Amino acid sequence: MAYNNGFFKKIPPRKVQGGIRAQNKWGSFATRWWGMRWLQTLESFNIGERLKRGMTYARKGQVISLDIQPGKVTARVQGTRRQPYRLYINLKPYSDKEWNKISAAMLEKPEFVAKLMNNEMPDEIESVFRDLHLPLFPQRSGDLHTECSCPDWSNPCKHIAAVYYLMAEAFDNDPFLLFTLRGKSQADFIRMLTAGGAAPQSRQSRPEPEPEPLPEEPSLFWGDCSDFDIQFSETSPVQFHAALPKRLGALPFWRSSHSFVETMEACYKNASVYAADQLDLMSGD
Amino acid sequence: MRALQIGLLSGTFYLWCEGKESGSANDLVQALEAISTEIPIPMKALIQKFIWLPSRGDQPIPSSPLLTRKADGRRKLKLQPHFTEFLPLNAEELMILAAGIKRGKIPGSEVIFGASLLWFSKMMELALKLSLEERFLPNLIFAKDHYEGRWTALFKDETEEKLAALSSAMPHSYRAISDSDVEAPDISRQALSYKTMLRLTDAVIRLAAPVSPFPWKNASVHDAWLASLISPDATVIWSYERDLKQLSEQLRSWSRPVDRLEKSPFRFIIRISEPADNSENWLVEYLVQPKNDLSLQIAVQELWNKESEAAAILEKTAPLPMEMILTALGQAAALCPPIAQSLKEKAPWGFYLNNIGAYQFLRDYAPLLKSSGFNVLLPSWWKTGGSAIRISAKIKAKSPEMQAAGTLSMGTLVSFDYTASLGDEELTLKELRELAKLKIPLVKRRGQWISVNPEEIQEMLAFFLKNQGKKSLSAKELVHLALGAQQPSAAPPIESVEADGWFGELVDMLQGRKNVAVQEQPAAFSGKLRPYQLEGYSWLSFLRKWGFGACLADDMGLGKTVQALALIQKEYCEGQKKPVLLVCPTSVVNTWRKEAARFTPELPIFIHHGADRKKKSAFIKAVKGKALVITSYSLLPRDGDFFKKVEWSGVILDEAQNIKNPETLQSKAVRTLSAEYRQALTGTPLENQVGELWSLMDFLNPGLLGSQSSFKSNYFKPIQVYGDRGASSRLRHLTAPFILRRLKTDKNIISDLPEKLEKKEYCTLTKEQTTLYQAVIDEMQQQVLEAEGIARAGLVLATLTKLKQVCNHPAQFVKDKGELKGRSGKLQRLLEILTELYEQNERALIFTQYAEMGTLLQQALQDYFAESVFFLHGGIPRKKRDEMIETFQSEEAKGPRHFILSLKAGGTGLTLTNASHVIHYDRWWNPAVENQATDRAYRIGQGKRVQVYKFMVAGTLEERIDEMIERKKEIAGQIIGAGEQWISELSNEDFVNLIRLGQEAEGS
Secondary structure, eight states, X not given: OOOOSSSSOOXXXXXXXXXXXXXXXXXXXXXXXXXXXXXXXXXXXXXXXXHHXXXXXXXXXXXEEEEEETTEEEEEEOXXXXXXXXXXXXXXXXXXXXXXXXXXXXXXXXXXXXHHHTTOOOTTHHHHHHHTTOOSSOOSGGGEEEEEOSSOOSSSOHHHXXXXXXXXXXXXXXXXHHHHHTTOOHHXXXXXXTTTXXXXXXXXXXXXXXXXXXXXXXXXXXXXXXXXXOOOOOOOOOSSTTHHHHHHOOOTTOOOSSOHHXXXXXXXXXHHHXXXXXXXXXXXX | OEEEEXXXXXXXXXXXXXXXXXXXXXXXXXXXXXXXXXXXXOGGGOEEEEEEEEEETTEEOOSSTTSOOOOOTTSOEEEEEEEEEEEEEOHHHHHHHHHHHHTOOOTTSOEEEOHHHHHHHHHHHXXXXXXXXXXXXXXXXXXXXXXXXXXXXXXXTHHHHHHHHHHHTOOGGGGOEESOSSSOOOOOHHHHHHHHHHHHHHHHHHHHOOOOSSOOOOOSHHHHHHHHHHSSSOBOOOOOHHHHHHHHHHHHHHHHHHHHHHHSSEEEEEEEEOOSSSSOOEEEEEEEEETTOTTOOEEHHHHTSTTSHHHHHHHTTSSOOHHHHHHHHHHHHHHOHHHHHHTTSSSOOEEEEOHHHHHHIIXXXXXXXXXXXXXXXXXXXXXXXXXXXXXXXXXXXXXXXXXXXXXXXXXXXXXXXXXXXXXXXXXOHHHHHHHHHHOOSEEEETTEEEEOOHHHXXXXXXXXXXXXXXEEEEXXXXXXXXXXXXXXXXXXXXXXXXXXXXXXXXXXXHTTSSOOOOOOOOTTXXXXXXXXXXXXXXXXXXXXHTXXXXXXXXXXXSOHHHHHHHHHHHHHHTXXXXXXXXXXXXXXXXXXXXXXXXXXXXXXXXXXOSTTOOOHHHHHHHHTTOSEEEEETTHHHHHHHHHTTSEEEEEXXXXXXXXXXXXXXXXXXXXXXXXXXXXXXXXXXXTTOHHHHHHHHHHHSTTSSOOHHHHIIIIIIIIIITOOHHHHHHHHHHHGGGEEOOOTTOHHHHTTSOSEEEEEEEEOBOHHHHHHHHHXXXXXXXXXXXXXXXXXXXXXXXXXXXXXXXXXXHHHHHOXXXXXXXXXXXXXXXXXXXXXXXXXXXXXXXXXXXHHHHHHHHHHHHHHHSSOOEEEOTXXXXXXXXXXXHHHHOTTOOSOSEXXXXXXXXXXXXXXXXXXEEEESSOOSOXXXXXXXXXXXXXXXXXXOEEEEEEEETTSHHHHHXXXXXXXXXXXXXXXXXXXXXXXXXXXXXXXXXXXXXXXGBOO
């Protein structure tokens, strides 16, 4: 009950341990264009005032859980009552047929596909969706159906608003959640793009090999040195340091004041130089 | 004898020791001390665990027969846990250990490196290689109950193969450590190898990691993660589990693109080709190659049409890799703008470049792409590292006038011109100017594309404009340049030196394009030099004439001594007044004396040796008028003061490997000597020892190889660490004119060699031996003189036996059980010879007439070389004897290198032809018996030459008996009766002279 006439004391919400804290303590909530676009879209629905109420909740970590699934976001938020509120945000997911159209259109632009394969959301990707009249972001406030078990009648209530903010951050961390919300996970979409080709291989940890008992026979046990007298080929010195991490690009939503790339460069270069010196020593100076 | 072993358990490396009380802390500590590493060993750092070993009863079967401790053969063989003390090693200690192992076992330390340790060292090498290639990525993993920041190594192609090979060769003791004494560990070799590699690469990177310049505040999970990657402790200090989980997932998807490429059955290739016609259209294409069929390369262009033939071919291997291609292109696009541009097309296939674009691609983008792990195919004429064709200067020199009586010195100034050459094409100044004007790095000349460096061309042009007209340099500097020495900075690289007249001939001869004229041996030389020795002598003479240092590196036994003596003789006969100084190891001083007496008896010789040797002005006076002065390496630093006051005509270093380390006292002392010429004699192959080459060349030809630090960066590092063939070849060209090496197996030498090359080694006595020898004389001599008849004969033989035992080794005479090392001159010489053979992987037979000596030698050699040594004597049963012979003779030559035989047992029909060297440690004085023994290693017509050494102690009965036999052989032409009977028939006076202890027996 949001009476502002002093009859009802403003009760602060109950404290939450280990809630999802909004990370951004300064400036705006999202720094990447897709997170910002999300917030901009919401702000365009003229709910600005109510939206801001959610900011405090989000910053305090009152959101206990947040789950983004195709077409539906589920969350639990701690309010003033003992029992946390449950809420749902629904956005119309696209059907398989519609996604087929999207992937076909995407395939016309290998530039976009290449970026998507490398965990990057191309800047102009919205255009593909728009051209098909299948927008990525919600267009009207009516596109979003929301429900919250809190007693507040405003829409969005501060709990939903908190979740909106956290979603912006979540999208920054993983832009593919937008796709998920619209009905297809990143893995599934990439599978579609490659027209049912080999599924994107996740980083397989090497399969755990079978246990191998120790041999009893002494000569087998102790082994023969000549078996591993293996020569390694020459190694040419590296010209550009930290090529691998640079190739993979920045980690999303980097929060350290130390530059990732610079730190990597220092580590890789040091390792390479040190290894060269050690191999030098080992070859007998 | 102790063996060090290592194992890995739960992420920690543990060092342990097999020894006298297997598994004890004491053994471990002593072993570590013996190999003197910098690993600190506080006793409290040791940890107790179990190691499961095959055992009989509770005795483990040792890993090597060298470790004494025979287990009771009656008990059943079974895997048992043994309570053992382990030393856990941190990253730094692992590195020290690996370096120490690689340097090889230390003869005399009584510690051997177990197979597990050797295997570990190989794994460390692989880890270093991966680190050098920067094949790793940062990661965040969950370990038991906390998060750790770890570096993960990436394997690809060659490294993947090598890991698999190493993994299947893992010695099982490495994985046999356990906390449990109930159940044996069973982690597979494959799994543990992978864990080992991860641990080791992580350790290397962590050791090398930069230190944070300012205090590190953990303000975010990312701060905490970075800190965990560069600190010795990998734990991530951050309390919000959620953040860690999220970062962990982010890292997984972050690294997925690299994974996708590595795990694909196809390889993605970018290829650049030059224009087919005269246009400027360079083609850069994207290609795909199946990893299991390297003959196929399909253009990506074809694959966009799934119905095409190309697509069908590839689909036989695996589904079309469009996803992999686009992933690769996405990454490459970030590194190379033209690639990013090419992605805007519907079906990216590649792109065209003009000349400038092509150069930029070749010079900048291609190396960057390659470093990032992409396969880039470049035209064959493009050499990495910039311009292929160097523009360089050629020198055209004109020989100055020859003065009378050949008084040319290398200080003579020679005048020359510079000419510019592009590759091997000479350019006129006009052409050079035109080239400089173009400013384009890719040029088509004579129908061929070459890359040039426009800056280099500009610099060259500037240089030429400044240096028009004639220049001059000393002949010596020009020779160095002609051979390929580096110029001091600022000057352009010299491609070649062309000269006419005598100077040209000199350069030709030095470079082997023209042969040095073979001279005849000096008239006063006694004995006949073999043809190849005449060539060697002429070569030494030629280099001496021009004032260049020479290194005669003939194989052992080819007669370096006589070739050097011949030259000294020649100069002496021609009127050389200044003496030659010969520096050699103490153990061969006597051998030189004998050789000089035999081949150049006219030369006045002076030996500088012994406690009462001449010093200072007495020395200087004594060497006046001598032709040859001989001294040892150990005396030179001590007496260097007055040595450097003498003007030597030449300095010859025998066994020159004694100065391979430029920092030792003898190396430094040798450089203070003043001489007109310098020579070195050595039997070791120099081409393998890049590091040692500098010291030698710096002595022989100062300045040729530059300073030690410039040698390190121009030659040593490129050759040893990076395997740079260009540097290796340049070094060869530079030093080849000054090194002459022939092998016993050379076709044009082998027919000149007798089948058995015999060498007499005149050894010395240690102080202990000297005392004992004198004591025997004191005890026995009087008795012999006073006795008569049979009693006398008996006493004579008893005396001879005792003296011979002393000459062999005090322990054989005194029969004590003490240390063997350092007590016998003969043993010292034996170890020196065997060490040289060891490095050349050759095998030797050692004969002795005494069984006790055989046992002592076996012990001494096993301890010194930490390898088993066979000893065959009368007491060995036939079956075992046959096994020993078979092992020694086996093709793979895995058996022992040294085979000791008792002279009696060694005669009877054994074949031991795998040996190339035979050493008679003591003499039987019966040539027939000795020859028969020697022939065990030699078979007629086999085409192999056997080197035979006969040990005698100078200044004792051994030398004198030998002399008498040789003398009598020459006169009477017949052999004295078998054995030593004839000695008992000597008169008293002769007897006393025979056993007298001469001064030559003294060691230094």
